Amino acid sequence: MNGDCIFKDDMPNILDYIEEADMIVFATPIYYFGFSAQIKSAIDRFYSRNGRIQSKHLKSVFIATAWNDDEVVMSGIKKHIDILIDYLNLDNQGMILAKGYGYPGASTEKYYKEEAYHLGKRV
Ligand SMILES: Cc1cc2nc3c(=O)[nH]c(=O)nc-3n(C[C@H](O)[C@H](O)[C@H](O)COP(=O)(O)O)c2cc1C
Incomplete structure (x- = not known):
């Protein structure tokens, strides 16, 4: 923790960004x-x-998409995201938990795109 990563690949460059x-x-x-x-x-x-x-208190947005449309499908990742936001001290700007994408045309019919658009405008 808080030192150079021992893996010498491109990820340290991404972490700099x-x-x-x-x-x-x-x-x-x-x-x-x-x-x-x-x-x-x-x-x-x-x-x-x-x-x-x-220490940066970075703003964050989480976007997830799922095939299924039931209540349980986002419950695990939602809990995980909440814990990550808390642990990494992120400044949560919103989440789009888009479910029910398991058929052709779902992306044009569902309202999540608009939700994402408005979230993007807001931040
Ligand atoms: C390995 C794998 C596991 C998946 N597990 C789930 C799952 O647990 N629940 C679910 O609703 N969809 C699951 N999916 C479907 C993906 O969530 C879905 O394909 C994705 O959100 C839509 O992106 P796509 O259009 O690129 O496939 C899974 C897909 C793959 C390939």
């Missing part, structure tokens, strides 16, 4: 009721900068 940013937007499909492994592995790499990220 995150430290300079005013806001971070997390966007993921729902995979087995949680984050996709790709975004989770990026979040895991925050570990070397935890203290610096926490």
Whole structure:
């Protein structure tokens, strides 16, 4: 924690951008009721900068999409996001938890796009 990451790849460059940013937007499909492994592995790499990220009180937005349309589908990730916001001391600007995308045309019929648009305008 709070030192150079031992993995020498491109992620430290991305973490530099995150430290300079005013806001971070997390966007993921729902995979087995949680984050996709790709975004989770990026979040895991925050570990070397935890203290610096926490001290910035970065604005954040979370966007997730799911195939299913039932109540339970977002319940796990919602809890996880809440804990992450608290732990990383993020300044939550909003979440779009878009469910029911399991058929062609869903993205034009559903109202989540408008929700995302208004959230984007607001921040
Ligand atoms: C490995 C995998 C796991 C998934 N798990 C879920 C799930 O638990 N619940 C759900 O509603 N959708 C699940 N999905 C569907 C994705 O959430 C859905 O495909 C995505 O939100 C829409 O993005 P797409 O149009 O790129 O597929 C899963 C998809 C994959 C590939």
